[in-house]
Amino acid sequence: MKHITQILAAAAVSMAIALPAHAETTLTVHYPMPGFFKDVMDTISKKFMAENPDIKIQFASPSATYEEGIQTILRQVGTSEMPDITFIGLNRLRMLDERDVAVDLGPLVQKDGNMAEQGFSDTILKLAQVNGKQAGLAFATSNPIMYYNADLVKEAGGDPDNPPKTWDEVIALGGKIKALGNGVDGIDFRWQGDDWMFSALLFGAGGKMLNDDESKVAFNGPEGQKAVEVLHRLVTEGGMPVFTKPAGEQAFAAGKVGFEFQTTGALRNTIKNVGNKFDLRTAKIPLIDPVNGRLPTGGNAVVILTHDAAKQDAAWKFAKFAAGPYGASVVVPGTGYVPNNELAAKSADYLGDFYKQNPLFQAGLSQMPVMIPWYAFPGSNGVKVTQTIVDNLSRIVDQSAEPKEALDDAAADVEGMLPRS
Numbered sequence: 497m498k499h500i501t502q503i504l505a506a507a508a509v510s511m512a513i514a515l516p517a518h519a520e521t522t523l524t525v526h527y528p529m530p531g532f533f534k535d536v537m538d539t540i541s542k543k544f545m546a547e548n549p550d551i552k553i554q555f556a557s558p559s560a561t562y563e564e565g566i567q568t569i570l571r572q573v574g575t576s577e578m579p580d581i582t583f584i585g586l587n588r589l590r591m592l593d594e595r596d597v598a599v600d601l602g603p604l605v606q607k608d609g610n611m612a613e614q615g616f617s618d619t620i621l622k623l624a625q626v627n628g629k630q631a632g633l634a635f636a637t638s639n640p641i642m643y644y645n646a647d648l649v650k651e652a653g654g655d656p657d658n659p660p661k662t663w664d665e666v667i668a669l670g671g672k673i674k675a676l677g678n679g680v681d682g683i684d685f686r687w688q689g690d691d692w693m694f695s696a697l698l699f700g701a702g703g704k705m706l707n708d709d710e711s712k713v714a715f716n717g718p719e720g721q722k723a724v725e726v727l728h729r730l731v732t733e734g735g736m737p738v739f740t741k742p743a744g745e746q747a748f749a750a751g752k753v754g755f756e757f758q759t760t761g762a763l764r765n766t767i768k769n770v771g772n773k774f775d776l777r778t779a780k781i782p783l784i785d786p787v788n789g790r791l792p793t794g795g796n797a798v799v800i801l802t803h804d805a806a807k808q809d810a811a812w813k814f815a816k817f818a819a820g821p822y823g824a825s826v827v828v829p830g831t832g833y834v835p836n837n838e839l840a841a842k843s844a845d846y847l848g849d850f851y852k853q854n855p856l857f858q859a860g861l862s863q864m865p866v867m868i869p870w871y872a873f874p875g876s877n878g879v880k881v882t883q884t885i886v887d888n889l890s891r892i893v894d895q896s897a898e899p900k901e902a903l904d905d906a907a908a909d910v911e912g913m914l915p916r917s
Contacts, residue, residue: 526556528565555691580802590872593626597798601630602751615839624797632797633819643756646775667734673754674735682735684744686758695792696722701737716907724899760860778859875915
């Protein structure tokens with residue numbers, strides 16, 4: 497019997513040597529804004545690799561912004577540097593689609609057959625569609641909210657339990673906070689970097705960027721005029737200085753600003769940076785038109801770039817995992833973004849009880865019914881168009897131009913950048 501056991505053991509060893517080890521697939525992943533996403537990406541990738549030991553995730557150098565991210569990917573197309581997977585700002589998916597860079601996930605969605613059961617409803621899938629093509633899966637979605645220093649609001653005569661619900665109320669209370677002195681400013685509105693926060697004012701007034709056939713600029717219409725007038729009044733009446741993005745964040749976290757308007761995605765970092773310095777609260781951002789007003793959906797989508805068959809299969813597994821219920825359960829508490837997966841939002845295994853226990857996160861969640869896509873300009877000049885809008889917003893904030901003048905200048909410049917049929 498002992499002899500037979502030795503023979504079987506030897507045979508087992510022989511078979512183990514003869515059979516090839518399962519090949520490991522390595523995926524290179526690129527993502528933007530490491531300040532928001534580094535810890536999130538590390539957590540998700542470690543969990544994914546633990547559940548999929550035959551797939552290794554390695555990260556390319558992250559990009560500081562969505563704008564840098566899309567430009568990096570477009571430079572790398574067709575080279576060995578191009579990653580297998582990237583996370584692209586929702587308003588830049590169109591640029592990838594127009595250049596036929598992103599893999600169409602439609603066939604993979606169809607083959608999978610049970611996306612709704614995994615929390616990917618049709619509504620969620622559409623967030624990362626371009627002209628009907630599934631360019632990616634929405635990974636992190638956000639909307640702009642109001643952050644406020646309840647201590648300063650109370651000191652200026654406001655009621656922290658009933659924050660402003662209109663821009664007139666915000667501006668009036670911001671001015672009173674500014675008047676407190678001691679280096680305190682009333683408002684920080686995050687207009688720098690891209691057109692997203694301008695969209696919050698424009699869409700909040702019921703406006704749109706271009707006309708229906710995208711042949712002409714529409715953001716300089718009546719709704720756009722109302723939008724830039726609010727921005728102007730935030731400065732002249734509400735006590736908003738010319739902040740850089742980092743300076744505004746630091747001043748608010750230090751307790752030197754009453755109101756801050758920016759993405760809900762910055763909530764976790766804001767909570768950490770504020771600490772116990774003051775009573776931090778959040779609320780909905782006002783809409784210029786409370787009935788017809790909408791808000792832009794910020795955030796990004798996971799996009800597959802590799803056309804290698806083996807890598808594509810692994811990449812699809814990772815994309816669904818990252819954008820799925822586990823990924824959402826990491827993204828939301830780790831950043832402040834709103835859930836992009838219905839299973840994560842509803843299930844007690846993921847985020848079902850999270851919002852009851854974390855009231856600061858409820859503002860972004862409550863605004864989900866008015867979220868619409870972050871507009872993507874057509875053609876190859878999308879990044880230039882965005883920068884043109886930002887440059888003219890800066891003229892309003894530093895008061896070197898009247899609101900209408902700056903808006904009309906932006907419209908004239910953008911009009912010349914639109915593609916001609």
